[in-house]
Amino acid sequence: QQQVKQSPQSLIVQKGGISIINCAYENTAFDYFPWYQQFPGKGPALLIAIRPDVSEKKEGRFTISFNKSAKQFSLHIMDSQPGDSATYFCAAHRGSTLGRLYFGRGTQLTVWP
Amino acid sequence: EPEVTQTPSHQVTQMGQEVILRCVPISNHLYFYWYRQILGQKVEFLVSFYNNEISEKSEIFDDQFSVERPDGSNFTLKIRSTKLEDSAMYFCASSTGWPNYGYTFGSGTRLTVV
Numbered sequence: 392q393q394q395v396k397q398s399p400q401s402l403i404v405q406k407g408g409i410s411i412i413n414c415a416y417e418n419t420a421f422d423y424f425p426w427y428q429q430f431p432g433k434g435p436a437l438l439i440a441i442r443p444d445v446s447e448k449k450e451g452r453f454t455i456s457f458n459k460s461a462k463q464f465s466l467h468i469m470d471s472q473p474g475d476s477a478t479y480f481c482a483a484h485r486g487s488t489l490g491r492l493y494f495g496r497g498t499q500l501t502v503w504p
Numbered sequence: 505e506p507e508v509t510q511t512p513s514h515q516v517t518q519m520g521q522e523v524i525l526r527c528v529p530i531s532n533h534l535y536f537y538w539y540r541q542i543l544g545q546k547v548e549f550l551v552s553f554y555n556n557e558i559s560e561k562s563e564i565f566d567d568q569f570s571v572e573r574p575d576g577s578n579f580t581l582k583i584r585s586t587k588l589e590d591s592a593m594y595f596c597a598s599s600t601g602w603p604n605y606g607y608t609f610g611s612g613t614r615l616t617v618v
Contacts, residue, residue, distance in 0.1 A: 423605055434508075434595050434609035435547060480547060484605060491537065491549040491560060492607060 394418055395483050397495025404502050410468040412498045414481035417462065423484035425492070426455065426466045428477050435480060439466070471502045506530040508610035510596050516616045517586055525581045525613045527596030533606070535599040536579045538571065540564070540592040541612075547595065553579065586617045 396415045404410045414424075423442060427435035441448045441455040441464065448455045454467040468475055481495040509528040517523050529536050538550040551561040553571055561569075570582045579598075583590055593612040600606035 425605075425607065427609075432612075432614075434510075434611045436609070437607060440605075482547075484607075491552055491562075492539075492547075493549070494547040496546045 394493040395481060395495040397481050397498060399498060400496065401499040402501070404471045404500065406471060406473060406502055406504050408471050408502075410471045410475070410500055410502070411465055412479055412481070412500070413463065413465045414495050415461075415463045416483050416493075418483070418485065418493075419462075420485050421483040421493075424455070424457065424464050425482050425484070426453075427480045427482060427494075429480065429497075430477050438479070468500075471500075473502045473504050476500055476502050506608070508596055508598055508608050510594075510610035510613050512613060513611065514614045514616070516618060519588060519617055520585050523583050523586055523615065525583075525594050525596075525615070527579045527581075527610055528577050529579055529596065529598030530608055531577070533598035533600055533608075535601050536571075536573070537597040537599070538581045539595045539597060539609070541595065542592045550581070550594075583615075586615075588617050591615060591617045 398413050425440035426438045428438045429435045439450045439453045441457050443459050452469045457464045478497045478499050480497045482492045484490050484492050511526045536553045539547050541547045549562050551565045552559045568584045572580050593614050595612045596610045
């Protein structure tokens with residue numbers, strides 16, 4: 392059973408454009424939703440995260456939009472740059488301190504100059 | 505910025521051999537994890553560890569796997585008898601716990617079983 396569903400699998404965006412990646416979840420026990428950026432050969436690096444009591448969080452060019460009733464959340468990358476080309480994973484954390492992260496399948500983002 | 509350190513970065517081993525993957529979590533973190541990522545696939549949870557014991561493990565973490573915190577800084581993952589399908593990137597992570605969790609991943613160990 393896939394706890395977190397992510398789309399699209401790959402995304403190509405022109406430099407300066409907006410990249411949008413979507414995720415959906417089923418388990419209402421999730422209490423923390425991070426996005427990770429991963430470059431080839433590296434570990435996932437935390438980009439931005441949100442709690443379900445907040446509908447939007449912005450950090451620089453990165454924004455998470457969260458829709459609790461629809462059980463969906465998305466990452467928006469404004470003014471996308473070639474350096475943003477990476478794989479992005481959404482994740483969800485089950486509501487306990489010792490809970491684990493459930494990852495989406497990832498989105499390969501390519502930003503053309 | 506504090507980071508999770510993993511060694512070695514790449515390990516090649518023969519099928520049936522034992523391997524130990526090492527991690528040094530962030531010093532003030534109390535919760536430790538191992539995840540793995542088969543090439544091109546999503547990151548999968550293996551095990552979580554707190555207060556010197558396993559708190560949760562996934563169906564992947566069978567009797568061939570074990571974890572240990574042998575001293576105050578290291579956290580290890582042992583695979584007793586490696587199989588070809590154990591080939592993957594193994595990531596160690598540590599966390600501060602609730603409320604912000606502060607989940608931080610290491611750069612990973614690429615394990616290749618031949």
